Amino acid sequence: xxxxxxxxxxxxxxxxxxxxxxxxxxxxxxxxxxxxxxxxxxxxxxxxxxxxxxxxxxxxxxxxxxxxxxxxxxxxxxxxxxxxxxxxxxxxxxxxxxxxxxxxxxxxxxxxxxxxxxxxxxxxxxxxxxxxxxxxxxxxxxxx
Numbered sequence: 001x002x003x004x005x006x007x008x009x010x011x012x013x014x015x016x017x018x019x020x021x022x023x024x025x026x027x028x029x030x031x032x033x034x035x036x037x038x039x040x041x042x043x044x045x046x047x048x049x050x051x052x053x054x055x056x057x058x059x060x061x062x063x064x065x066x067x068x069x070x071x072x073x074x075x076x077x078x079x080x081x082x083x084x085x086x087x088x089x090x091x092x093x094x095x096x097x098x099x100x101x102x103x104x105x106x107x108x109x110x111x112x113x114x115x116x117x118x119x120x121x122x123x124x125x126x127x128x129x130x131x132x133x134x135x136x137x138x139x140x141x142x143x144x
Contacts, residue, residue, distance in 0.1 A: 003114075006041035006122050013038055013070055013077075020046055024053045029069035029080070036070075038077050040122055040142055048118040051111035052081040052138050059085025059136060076124070079140045087130035096128055115140070 014034040020026075023046075049068075056066040060083040069080040088096060099113040115138075116126045124142040131137050 003044070003117055003121055006044055006118075008039050008041055008122075010037045010039055011042050012036070016042060016046070017068065017070070020049055020053075023050060024057070025063040025066065026053055026056075026081075027064060027067045029067050029082070032070055036072070038142065039144055044118045044121070045140075045142070048115035048140065049079065049081065051115045052140070055111060056081050056083035056085070056136070056138075059083045061085070065135070073141075075144055077142045077144060079142070081138045081140075082131065082135060084131075084133075084135040087134060087136050088128065093128055093130070097126060112138075 012034060013036045014032045016038075017028065017032060019042075053066060053068075057063065060066055062084065065084040067080075067082040069078075069082065071078040071080070097112050097116045099110060112126075112128075119126045119140050119142065122142050124140060127139045127141075129137045129139070
């Protein structure tokens with residue numbers, strides 16, 4: 001199946017994150033100004049972030065340890081999904097974004113791959129990095 005082209009629209013980040021929170025629990029790293037907007041397909045980015053947040057919950061186990069940080073760049077947005085799980089080995093980090101690659105017993109290996117495909121369709125990217133004090137930081141960068 002091929003992902004449809006993103007239907008970009010101006011979206012208020014605060015409203016978007018509040019809607020996302022109605023599906024899955026997370027903590028805001030910092031308050032988000034209600035006037036901030038981004039240009040993206042809200043349904044696709046919601047799906048990508050739901051996948052990332054579900055993975056973070058599975059890794060962390062503690063809903064209060066799953067955080068989203070939204071940062072404004074010069075001409076892009078950085079959305080970081082952070083958890084306090086065990087992180088990933090070097091081999092897993094290298095393969096985690098590949099379709100059908102999973103370390104989970106019943107995993108399909110499609111969640112991270114779909115999130116990557118959505119980010120790239122928007123002209124962005126996804127990066128995974130182990131956190132210094134344990135856990136993982138998954139960063140989605142989207143052009144504005």
